[in-house]
Amino acid sequence: MLEIANVRAGYGAINILWDVSISVPTGQLTTIIGPNGAGKTTLLRAIMGLVPLSQGSIRLNGEPLDGSSTWSMLERGVAMIPEGRMIFKDMTIEENLMLGAFPKAQRASAQANCEKAYAMFPRLSERRTQLAGTLSGGEAQMLAMARGLMSDPKLLIIDEPSLGLAPVVVNELFEILARLKAEGRTIVLVEQNTHKAVGVADHVHLMQSGKVVLSKPAAEVSLEALHELYFAH
Amino acid sequence: MKMSKTGLAVIFAAYVLVPLLLGSNSYVMSLIVAAMIIGGIALAWALLGNLGGMVSFGHSAFFGVGAYVSAILTMKAGVPVLAAMLLGGVGAVVASLAMLPVLRLRGPYFALAILAYAHIFKILATEWTSVTGGSAGLASVPRFPTLMGFDLSSKTGSYLIVLSLLLVFIAAYRVIRSSHYGIALRAMHDSEDATRVVGVNSTLLKALMLFVSAFMTGVIGAFNVHYINFLEPDYAFSGLWVTLPIVAAIFGGYRTILGPLVGAVTVYLVDQLIFKNLIPSGHQLILGALLVAMIIFSPGGLMPLLRKGTRRKHAAA
Numbered sequence: 001m002l003e004i005a006n007v008r009a010g011y012g013a014i015n016i017l018w019d020v021s022i023s024v025p026t027g028q029l030t031t032i033i034g035p036n037g038a039g040k041t042t043l044l045r046a047i048m049g050l051v052p053l054s055q056g057s058i059r060l061n062g063e064p065l066d067g068s069s070t071w072s073m074l075e076r077g078v079a080m081i082p083e084g085r086m087i088f089k090d091m092t093i094e095e096n097l098m099l100g101a102f103p104k105a106q107r108a109s110a111q112a113n114c115e116k117a118y119a120m121f122p123r124l125s126e127r128r129t130q131l132a133g134t135l136s137g138g139e140a141q142m143l144a145m146a147r148g149l150m151s152d153p154k155l156l157i158i159d160e161p162s163l164g165l166a167p168v169v170v171n172e173l174f175e176i177l178a179r180l181k182a183e184g185r186t187i188v189l190v191e192q193n194t195h196k197a198v199g200v201a202d203h204v205h206l207m208q209s210g211k212v213v214l215s216k217p218a219a220e221v222s223l224e225a226l227h228e229l230y231f232a233h
Numbered sequence: 234m235k236m237s238k239t240g241l242a243v244i245f246a247a248y249v250l251v252p253l254l255l256g257s258n259s260y261v262m263s264l265i266v267a268a269m270i271i272g273g274i275a276l277a278w279a280l281l282g283n284l285g286g287m288v289s290f291g292h293s294a295f296f297g298v299g300a301y302v303s304a305i306l307t308m309k310a311g312v313p314v315l316a317a318m319l320l321g322g323v324g325a326v327v328a329s330l331a332m333l334p335v336l337r338l339r340g341p342y343f344a345l346a347i348l349a350y351a352h353i354f355k356i357l358a359t360e361w362t363s364v365t366g367g368s369a370g371l372a373s374v375p376r377f378p379t380l381m382g383f384d385l386s387s388k389t390g391s392y393l394i395v396l397s398l399l400l401v402f403i404a405a406y407r408v409i410r411s412s413h414y415g416i417a418l419r420a421m422h423d424s425e426d427a428t429r430v431v432g433v434n435s436t437l438l439k440a441l442m443l444f445v446s447a448f449m450t451g452v453i454g455a456f457n458v459h460y461i462n463f464l465e466p467d468y469a470f471s472g473l474w475v476t477l478p479i480v481a482a483i484f485g486g487y488r489t490i491l492g493p494l495v496g497a498v499t500v501y502l503v504d505q506l507i508f509k510n511l512i513p514s515g516h517q518l519i520l521g522a523l524l525v526a527m528i529i530f531s532p533g534g535l536m537p538l539l540r541k542g543t544r545r546k547h548a549a550a
Contacts, residue, residue: 070429082427088420095419
């Protein structure tokens with residue numbers, strides 16, 4: 001269980017998150033949706049320790065997560081698939097994947113996890129020696145996902161995976177998310193594609209201007225009501 | 234470590250053929266040694282600049298500190314020259330400890346801040362007269378010893394020392410580049426945040442690379458002082474000790490191991506043998522123009538250009 005309680009965070013003098021509280025149950029998919037500038041990415045960055053908290057706490061299974069460094073997150077079983085993929089363009093696909101298992105504890109199982117990733121994303125396997133910069137947007141997103149899975153994380157944090165992708169690829173992507181959920185991983189998904197995100201999620205949170213304005217189980221969410229809130233000012 | 238046949242042949246030629254064929258011509262030998270000194274710094278610089286994307290203008294500080302530490306240890310504490318050279322490298326690492334805060338900066342800010350740091354060490358060397366001799370410098374710094382009847386302080390002896398240093402550096406560079414840390418360094422070049430997210434302690438990694446690079450540069454600086462037996466602040470901390478290697482490393486090739494070395498030898502020899510004859514003062518001007526041309530026509534440097542040349546020959550044959 002990931003518990004985000006009363007979190008305030010931002011960039012320097014500009015505060016973005018205003019007392020955000022969200023709890024993410026283990027083994028379920030929690031989606032955070034909201035318009036641009038709502039603070040979704042900032043919240044994920046705060047979980048990963050890329051943005052310091054000025055108030056509140058973030059706990060994973062009771063242990064505080066805030067204050068620990070970004071690079072120690074993998075050892076705690078948390079992996080992030082960042083917005084805009086952030087793949088390493090000048091390196092081959094295989095090198096990108098291997099980097100996903102950088103911490104010493106992960107290196108032993110890196111080869112096995114790499115094969116698993118290739119099984120899940122066959123297109124990457126065909127291109128393993130190509131430079132990542134030559135991939136299409138969809139393939140790059142698959143690579144970012146595969147890299148995130150290299151450390152076999154329990155908690156996956158995924159930031160806008162469908163950004164700029166063709167509908168067919170988006171469908172494929174959400175099938176993979178459903179599979180990851182079925183594997184028993186805890187997932188936090190930030191999305192703009194409300195229809196798809198609510199479809200795959202167990203819990204839905206809507207953020208607006210740095211606050212959580214709606215928290216509901218996915219089954220109780222009506223898309224129309226959600227969209228009304230989404231577009232409200 | 235795997236080594237190709239050509240690699241072995243080049244090493245053999247460097248150790249045996251060069252001294253045999255050119256050893257008697259002390260002018261050519263001194264040019265080669267000077268080019269290799271530049272090459273050594275270029276390689277150390279490339280470890281940070283080409284591999285990790287940290288462009289440093291401050292390597293003259295490591296060069297100078299290495300030289301001073303080694304010179305002072307041999308002159309005042311009687312440390313043997315070869316041991317003092319290694320300690321010179323250690324001295325440069327200690328100097329780089331002071332530069333750790335600079336690692337928080339990126340890109341041009343890093344480059345400029347480390348340049349400012351380099352200047353601090355030059356001022357130290359000038360003002361700390363009781364130890365460094367101030368701006369008058371240190372004269373008659375001990376030469377290299379005679380080892381098993383072979384005079385290492387001769388041109389050929391010095392050449393063999395710097396050659397061995399370079400080979401060790403190349404080996405170290407290769408090991409680092411192919412390790413997990415090498416991949417992480419290259420990744421950091423793309424996005425530091427993304428490397429942190431995949432579990433790389435990027436701050437520690439940058440610090441370690443700075444230490445390795447400073448050590449290499451310091452050892453080369455120490456080699457140089459025992460080679461020329463004289464030291465003064467303006468010379469030891471001269472900006473040329475960083476600008477020439479940067480030109481060499483960029484000129485030679487991006488992320489290749491041999492690039493900085495090939496670049497250094499080419500740039501230095503061409504500069505000294507041709508440009509200096511054409512324009513006795515200010516001949517570095519042509520180097521600048523050449524670098525610009527290189528960046529426009531072959532951004533990957535000299536190495537890809539050479540490879541392209543051989544490939545064309547193969548195709549023609």
